[in-house]
Amino acid sequence: MYGMINRALEDMVLTYHGQDTWRAVLRKADVDVEMFVRMETYPDSMTYSLVGAASEVLGKPVPDLLRAFGLFWVRYTGGEGYGPLLDEAGDNLTEVLSNLDEMHFRLGTIFPMYGSVKPDQGMQPPQFSCTDIDDKALTLHYYSKRSGLAPMVIGLVEGLAERLKCTVEIRQLTFKDRGDDHDSFFVRYA
Ligand code: HEM
CATH class of the missing domain: 3.90.1520.10 (H-NOX domain)
Known part of the structure; x- marks a missing residue:
């Protein structure tokens, strides 16, 4: 999936749990990426590993984490310049x-x-x-x-x-x- 998705997951963990927790997630997922490039594609398996690792590190079931991520994604994209696209989609x-x-x-x-x-x-x-x-x-x-x-x-x-x-x-x-x-x-x- 696009780097933007991994980046948003990183942002969510950083916002609510801080840098050390995100480092622990990267280690557990065995992902060695310093910075996700928004417009580059990464294997889906990497995103699934990150979600699985975040679930373990945070002690939150995967479905709960994904639900929180969905909510965060709308806020995140709104702040990343995609707000007008969402606004144009309807009232x-x-x-x-x-x-x-x-x-x-x-x-x-x-x-x-x-x-x-x-x-x-x-x-x-x-x-x-x-x-x-x-x-x-x-x-x-x-x-x-x-x-x-x-x-x-x-x-x-x-x-x-x-x-x-x-x-x-x-x-x-x-x-x-x-x-x-x-x-x-x-x-x-x-
Ligand atoms: C302006 C806001 C949004 C942007 C910029 C955006 C962009 C994206 C991008 C780049 C992907 C990754 C696709 C890939 O790499 O193959 C994605 C996936 C996805 N998007 Fe959106 N999206 C937005 C809003 C939404 C909304 C509001 C929904 C649903 C209510 C939604 C549902 C999904 C789902 C479920 C996926 C996961 C991929 C899948 O199911 O196969 N997105 N989106």
Whole structure:
């Protein structure tokens, strides 16, 4: 994944736990990178190792860590100059969640998209769709070539809700890691 993801994880650990803890995470993950370059791709295995090591060092289960990271990611990207992109995606959760693919696609003008580079390099964004859209409620479908990141989606939606100044309730309905075709979530906000 893009260095920006690893960098944000580093930033989250540094912000809440400090330099020594981050050094311990790098050591445990056996990652010898002094500084992640935002626009460079790193193997997904490196990101998974960092998340696993951070979970052990912090004594926090991986799903809880990923959820916290999702929330942090929305704050982080907002502060890294991507705020306008999030703002343009919509004024409420239904609009923003319906525009996630378009938003990641537009990032292709900044990050090289898959197809234009070697397989396993470049951006391989997730795909989302919304169904059963009701007044302030919907089902969010999440498709990815990766596994285990559904808890991060929950945190991301919570981060968007924070940004949009609404409260949100989100519950996972289907689970890819339990044999369902993909992950999906019931989302209601107020
Ligand atoms: C402006 C803010 C955002 C930026 C700049 C951004 C950018 C990115 C980038 C660069 C990746 C890595 C893809 C790769 O290296 O293959 C990624 C992954 C991902 N993004 Fe976004 N993103 C943003 C907001 C969001 C939001 C709001 C959501 C969902 C609510 C989301 C869902 C995801 C997920 C789940 C992944 C993990 C990859 C996967 O599932 O396969 N992103 N994003």
